[in-house]
Amino acid sequence: MSETLQATDDVEASSSAEAEADASAEPQSQSKTEDLLVQEGDIAGDYLERLLDLLDYDGDIDLDVEGGRAVVSIDGGEDLAKLVGPRGNVLESLQELTRLAVQQETGVRSRLMLDIAQWRAGRRAELAELGRSTAEKVLASGERARLHPMTPFERKVVHDAVAAIAGVHSESEGEEPQRRVIIFPKP
Secondary structure (H helix, E strand, O other): OHHHHHHHHHHHHOOHHHHHHHHHHHHHHHHHHHHHHHHHHHHHHHHHHHHHHHHOOOOEEEEEEEOOEEEEEEEOOHHHHHHOOHHHHHHHHHHHHHHHHHHHHHOOOOOOEEEEOOHHHHHHHHHHHHHHHHHHHHHHHOOOEEOOOOOHHHHHHHHHHHHOOOOEEEEEEOOOOOOEEEEEEOO
């Protein structure tokens, strides 16, 4: 937020010519950011392709950029469920290893998202419904609800679903890996 205030002060202090130069530089920085995300996806795709080859698993790798992050999906192979693991534990570990491989090559911490066999897409739908239904119960009862521990990805999906319902709000509490979402009625 202080960066925003500083940027506002800088623009106000600059002449209109400088402000125009700043405005024309913004698309360039967005382009550089997108280029970095595409590079992250390419590095991740190569890393995961080598992993699939080592395991002798079949899978198609799809690279995309969504919401300011590189997204890599692996689909198509029969053995891919093994790379998801129970409750997505193996997937979370592979995502972190892939992020580290990207960081090693780029020198920048990656926020890359990995999905295997569309597990995250299905899990996102389940969690959104859990968030909505629990928020509605909290709204009806007036009593807070504590959900089971979740990963950061899972908590974000639940928080987003709860935010769409008027009269309730959510917070996370606890330490990883026992961090969970609590849904409260608004006073």
